[in-house]
Amino acid sequence: MSASNGKVTREKKHAKQRSTRLSRAERALRAGERTVERRTESSHAMKSAHATVKSAHATVTKTLTGIQGFDEITNGGLPRGRTTLVMGGPGCGKTVFALQSLINGANQMDDGGIFVAFEESTRQIIANAATFGWDLSVLDKKKLFFFDARLSPEIVKSGDFDLVGMLALLESKARDLGAKRIVFDGIDVLLNLLDDPVAERREIYRIREWLSRTGLTGIVTQKVGGLELDQRYNFLQFMVDCVVVLRHQVVDGSAFRNLRIVKYRGSGFSGDEFPIALTAEGLQLTNRGPRELKYDVSDERISSGLPRLDKMLQGGFHRGTNVLISGAPGTAKSTLAGLFIEAACKRGERTMYVSFDEGATQIVRNLRSVGVQLDPYVKSRLLSMYSTRTRGPNIEDQFSDLRAKVRSHKPSCLVIDPLSALSTKLSHVASADAAQQFLDFLKGEGVTVVNTSLMDGLSTDEATATGISTIADTWIHVSYVVQDGERNRALTIVKSRGTGHSNQVRELTLSDKGVDLADVFIAQGKVLMGVARWEWEQEEEATQQRSDVATELKRLQLQVAQAEAAARLQVVQTEMDARSAEIALLARATGSASKLQATDRAVLRKMRHADDDGRFATSRARAGVAERNGKEAGR
Amino acid sequence: MAHVTGKNRGLRLRLYVAANAPNSLLAVANVKALCATHFPSAHVLEIVDLLRHPGRGLEDGIVVTPTLLKLSPSPVQRLIGNLSDTDRVLMTLAAR
Numbered sequence: 001m002s003a004s005n006g007k008v009t010r011e012k013k014h015a016k017q018r019s020t021r022l023s024r025a026e027r028a029l030r031a032g033e034r035t036v037e038r039r040t041e042s043s044h045a046m047k048s049a050h051a052t053v054k055s056a057h058a059t060v061t062k063t064l065t066g067i068q069g070f071d072e073i074t075n076g077g078l079p080r081g082r083t084t085l086v087m088g089g090p091g092c093g094k095t096v097f098a099l100q101s102l103i104n105g106a107n108q109m110d111d112g113g114i115f116v117a118f119e120e121s122t123r124q125i126i127a128n129a130a131t132f133g134w135d136l137s138v139l140d141k142k143k144l145f146f147f148d149a150r151l152s153p154e155i156v157k158s159g160d161f162d163l164v165g166m167l168a169l170l171e172s173k174a175r176d177l178g179a180k181r182i183v184f185d186g187i188d189v190l191l192n193l194l195d196d197p198v199a200e201r202r203e204i205y206r207i208r209e210w211l212s213r214t215g216l217t218g219i220v221t222q223k224v225g226g227l228e229l230d231q232r233y234n235f236l237q238f239m240v241d242c243v244v245v246l247r248h249q250v251v252d253g254s255a256f257r258n259l260r261i262v263k264y265r266g267s268g269f270s271g272d273e274f275p276i277a278l279t280a281e282g283l284q285l286t287n288r289g290p291r292e293l294k295y296d297v298s299d300e301r302i303s304s305g306l307p308r309l310d311k312m313l314q315g316g317f318h319r320g321t322n323v324l325i326s327g328a329p330g331t332a333k334s335t336l337a338g339l340f341i342e343a344a345c346k347r348g349e350r351t352m353y354v355s356f357d358e359g360a361t362q363i364v365r366n367l368r369s370v371g372v373q374l375d376p377y378v379k380s381r382l383l384s385m386y387s388t389r390t391r392g393p394n395i396e397d398q399f400s401d402l403r404a405k406v407r408s409h410k411p412s413c414l415v416i417d418p419l420s421a422l423s424t425k426l427s428h429v430a431s432a433d434a435a436q437q438f439l440d441f442l443k444g445e446g447v448t449v450v451n452t453s454l455m456d457g458l459s460t461d462e463a464t465a466t467g468i469s470t471i472a473d474t475w476i477h478v479s480y481v482v483q484d485g486e487r488n489r490a491l492t493i494v495k496s497r498g499t500g501h502s503n504q505v506r507e508l509t510l511s512d513k514g515v516d517l518a519d520v521f522i523a524q525g526k527v528l529m530g531v532a533r534w535e536w537e538q539e540e541e542a543t544q545q546r547s548d549v550a551t552e553l554k555r556l557q558l559q560v561a562q563a564e565a566a567a568r569l570q571v572v573q574t575e576m577d578a579r580s581a582e583i584a585l586l587a588r589a590t591g592s593a594s595k596l597q598a599t600d601r602a603v604l605r606k607m608r609h610a611d612d613d614g615r616f617a618t619s620r621a622r623a624g625v626a627e628r629n630g631k632e633a634g635r
Numbered sequence: 636m637a638h639v640t641g642k643n644r645g646l647r648l649r650l651y652v653a654a655n656a657p658n659s660l661l662a663v664a665n666v667k668a669l670c671a672t673h674f675p676s677a678h679v680l681e682i683v684d685l686l687r688h689p690g691r692g693l694e695d696g697i698v699v700t701p702t703l704l705k706l707s708p709s710p711v712q713r714l715i716g717n718l719s720d721t722d723r724v725l726m727t728l729a730a731r
Binding site for chain 1: 653692700717718723727
């Protein structure tokens with residue numbers, strides 16, 4: 001056995017690598033059981049001197065596949081130096097999975113690899129890889145080796161055969177390349193040819209032993225089909241260390257792909273089915289993310305693009321939250337979404353507008369008609385528009401496309417218009433999952449998202465099409481109010497987490513001047529909107545005017561009365577003056593008359609030259625008494 | 636362990652084996668017996684041990700052992716297995 005020397009040195013090298021990785025007590029404990037098993041299994045193949053080396057070998061160390069999501073759910077990838085079985089029906093992505101991990105190993109970890117193709121020609125595989133953008137011609141010679149192990153249909157089988165020869169030549173090739181990984185693609189083809197259950201087991205066992213001896217990490221892919229076939233190859237699952245099942249199912253005309261880990265010796269794993277997508281970059285697995293939800297929360301408010309709505313929300317949306325705008329068709333959901341995007345662009349933020357079933361240019365035009373200008377931002381690439389069909393590729397592919405777009409554009413604000421377009425697909429649990437996971441992903445990225453959702457009534461059970469209302473942080477509902485022969489839009493904030501929001505209904509008005517919110521009026525127990533509101537406003541104004549006029553009139557009337565009173569006051573005053581004058585006149589007149597009397601008598605007496613008779617004397621005496629009395633009084 | 640038997644007249648065979656794996660040993664015995672019986676004077680048989688010469692297996696794209704290649708007369712034919720089904724082997728070798 002010429003290979004034995006090289007093999008031993010390789011073993012030691014690997015063992016050394018592994019022993020340095022030997023860390024956790026828990027792992028060691030688990031590995032303990034395996035060690036015993038391994039030793040007995042390999043005792044015939046390995047010399048007892050290697051047993052100690054083997055014990056280190058038995059600890060499960062892992063090799064990253066570089067497949068998005070897979071390394072997370074397995075806590076580090078595939079078991080190193082062990083065999084992993086990848087099973088699935090046709091078109092599930094088995095070959096892609098195997099090829100991708102091989103190529104990632106070569107590109108990212110500089111691991112050489114061998115691909116043994118039992119089913120497809122190497123040329124076909126290289127061509128298929130090119131569709132994922134993997135240029136194998138570069139890697140081919142240095143790191144990767146493709147071995148065409150197809151057996152031509154003309155081949156004649158005569159008697160039993162085995163894989164000893166092939167494994168020998170692969171081993172020599174692996175040594176040349178320094179290969180660490182190997183893929184046996186379509187092992188079932190070979191097993192089928194063996195056509196003998198005992199031989200099948202023997203050869204699988206041979207491959208497994210060979211892998212464990214060479215220290216290569218192996219991926220074996222196997223088709224599953226009918227029940228009979230599955231049962232026949234069931235033993236494969238028991239013989240390998242890790243089993244990955246890929247499934248492809250069609251529900252309501254939509255395809256769903258998923259991946260499940262059925263078995264992983266010596267390692268914990270998540271046994272759920274995980275949705276996968278075959279994207280332009282290869283296979284991607286969507287992890288539901290860590291069980292515990294952890295996001296960075298921000299107190300920052302960003303504008304909804306509508307100042308009055310911001311006021312209702314006490315400053316706008318919280319950054320990094322999910323906003324749901326629901327409503328019947330034509331309730332200006334897209335317009336509100338457009339306003340939000342426009343406002344973000346004005347702040348210079350990167351934005352993205354994802355629309356379903358409506359072209360990007362049409363959306364831009366429609367928004368322009370209500371005064372929302374997105375063209376300049378599309379041109380400056382600040383805004384990325386992405387339109388797709390609902391009835392396009394399967395939902396997981398769509399969301400994984402979107403994820404890739406988000407990663408490359410890195411928007412801080414994003415609109416999905418409408419998320420409910422997917423509701424036909426969303427009836428299926430997997431797609432609701434996909435939507436929720438996408439929103440979760442966006443939240444993790446700190447993107448503020450506005451989703452629109454088509455909803456006729458505001459049903460009280462929050463289980464809307466996707467159930468996204470439960471993860472929406474802010475829910476704005478726009479409904480039609482039909483009244484007096486017209487439809488008007490009423491906007492309410494159903495909920496807004498972490499915000500003491502307004503509970504009032506506002507009327508949403510659209511015109512070529514733009515969008516606005518107006519107060520609604522309550523009159524006679526009715527909410528007035530539209531023309532009714534306008535009439536009410538007119539009526540209010542008229543009433544006001546009437547009341548203004550009446551007041552003025554009253555004021556004037558009072559002024560007149562006051563003026564009259566003042567005038568009357570003047571008359572009275574004048575009359576008073578007149579009376580006073582009269583009184584004064586009267587007094588003066590009385591005084592002069594008596595003086596005149598006295599004067600007149602004296603004058604008359606003098607004129608008559610009369611003697612001072614008795615009459616005159618008495619009057620004189622009287623005057624003298626009066627004079628004396630006056631003097632006494634003066635004293 | 637590659638060795639050539641017989642003269643170069645017509646039939647040229649190459650048998651890939653894996654050292655002393657049971658099927659390989661059986662195939663060597665079978666092919667030798669068959670040649671001795673049916674083509675006693677006119678055959679060339681080359682036996683290649685893949686454990687010693689893995690590179691040669693790559694050249695010929697050998698997947699399983701044992702594999703018997705009929706190189707001439709044309710067309711080139713491939714047989715896999717321990718060649719225990721003598722009738723089938725003879726039929727294949729005689730095929731034109």
